[in-house]
Amino acid sequence: MPLTEPIKNALKRGALVTAANWQVVLIQFVAESAFKALLIVPVVGAAFLVTLLVGSSVEEIVSGDLRQTLGIAIAALGEHRAALLAYLAGVGVVLVGGSILMFVVKAGSVGVLVDADRVGPPVERPPLRVETVRLAERFSLERFSDASTRFRHRFVRLGLGLLIVYGVTVGAYLLALVSLYRISTAWNLAWLGTLGAAAASTLLVAAITVVNLVYLLLQVLVVSRDTSVGRAIVGLPGFIRGQRSTAFRVFAVVLLLVLIATAASILATAALGFIGFVPIVGLAMLPLQLLAWIGRGLLFEFLGLAALTTYAGLVRRASPAEAGALGTVPGLVS
Numbered sequence: 001m002p003l004t005e006p007i008k009n010a011l012k013r014g015a016l017v018t019a020a021n022w023q024v025v026l027i028q029f030v031a032e033s034a035f036k037a038l039l040i041v042p043v044v045g046a047a048f049l050v051t052l053l054v055g056s057s058v059e060e061i062v063s064g065d066l067r068q069t070l071g072i073a074i075a076a077l078g079e080h081r082a083a084l085l086a087y088l089a090g091v092g093v094v095l096v097g098g099s100i101l102m103f104v105v106k107a108g109s110v111g112v113l114v115d116a117d118r119v120g121p122p123v124e125r126p127p128l129r130v131e132t133v134r135l136a137e138r139f140s141l142e143r144f145s146d147a148s149t150r151f152r153h154r155f156v157r158l159g160l161g162l163l164i165v166y167g168v169t170v171g172a173y174l175l176a177l178v179s180l181y182r183i184s185t186a187w188n189l190a191w192l193g194t195l196g197a198a199a200a201s202t203l204l205v206a207a208i209t210v211v212n213l214v215y216l217l218l219q220v221l222v223v224s225r226d227t228s229v230g231r232a233i234v235g236l237p238g239f240i241r242g243q244r245s246t247a248f249r250v251f252a253v254v255l256l257l258v259l260i261a262t263a264a265s266i267l268a269t270a271a272l273g274f275i276g277f278v279p280i281v282g283l284a285m286l287p288l289q290l291l292a293w294i295g296r297g298l299l300f301e302f303l304g305l306a307a308l309t310t311y312a313g314l315v316r317r318a319s320p321a322e323a324g325a326l327g328t329v330p331g332l333v334s
Contacts, residue, residue, distance in 0.1 A: 021137055
């Protein structure tokens with residue numbers, strides 16, 4: 001899949017404009033880290049609840065991963081319906097509350113980046129100079145706060161819709177797994193269950209990837225065109241039809257970069273974990289592991305926001321028909 005010069009320039013501009021507004025990357029990283037920290041609370045609470053109800057040790061409960069801990073908690077609490085309902089309600093409050101915080105923060109980030117792409121100089125044209133890139137910086141606390149206030153209600157509605165789609169998708173996936181298990185057990189075909197589970201998992205990953213791409217494009221349309229979520233949904237097919245080739249290539253490049261970064265992160269984590277078994281050297285590796293975790297988080301945030309800025313440039317250059325005849329906005333955030 002060759003990359004044409006316009007696509008290379010679009011990707012380059014998205015990366016440079018995002019780098020010029022590096023504060024947005026840092027804010028997104030802090031917000032996502034806080035959200036993950038909030039999700040730890042139900043896990044720890046589940047460990048203590050299981051310990052009190054069934055007498056297991058806390059170390060045994062929390063030694064597994066997040067999914068294993070939640071599975072043990074729900075299985076153990078299934079015999080105590082009131083405790084299970086209270087636990088699930090607490091998890092729901094943490095999930096929805098943390099998600100709303102993420103949506104509001106994302107509204108400010110998208111507003112700043114879309115505005116930076118709109119007014120920034122042609123940083124993608126050589127020669128590449130630091131002074132030129134700095135001219136694309138549009139971040140300020142006031143501009144970020146204004147964008148969050150202006151678009152927060154629309155982003156919350158859009159984000160809650162995303163959570164519903166996630167729930168339906170995962171529910172369909174679990175239903176498919178249960179059905180495959182019953183069929184394979186009834187027909188005594190173990191290979192059918194294994195093959196079907198692999199196929200269902202692959203379809204789930206593909207579906208989540210497509211949903212995330214649509215969600216990203218809707219965020220850009222809502223801010224770039226300063227329109228409602230409904231009109232952005234109506235206008236999205238027109239934009240995809242007009243920019244399908246460019247949008248697909250940008251998506252493929254970003255996905256490839258994410259896969260490469262993920263593989264490198266896994267290798268680095270495995271190497272640091274292996275060295276960590278050395279008694280004395282292992283203590284010295286703790287700061288390196290922390291730096292690796294921070295670096296990985298910042299890298300993935302940068303890749304995601306650079307892709308968003310690239311799509312913002314495509315929306316800005318699209319004709320009104322391609323953007324669903326939503327019109328253009330002379331200014332987003334003063």
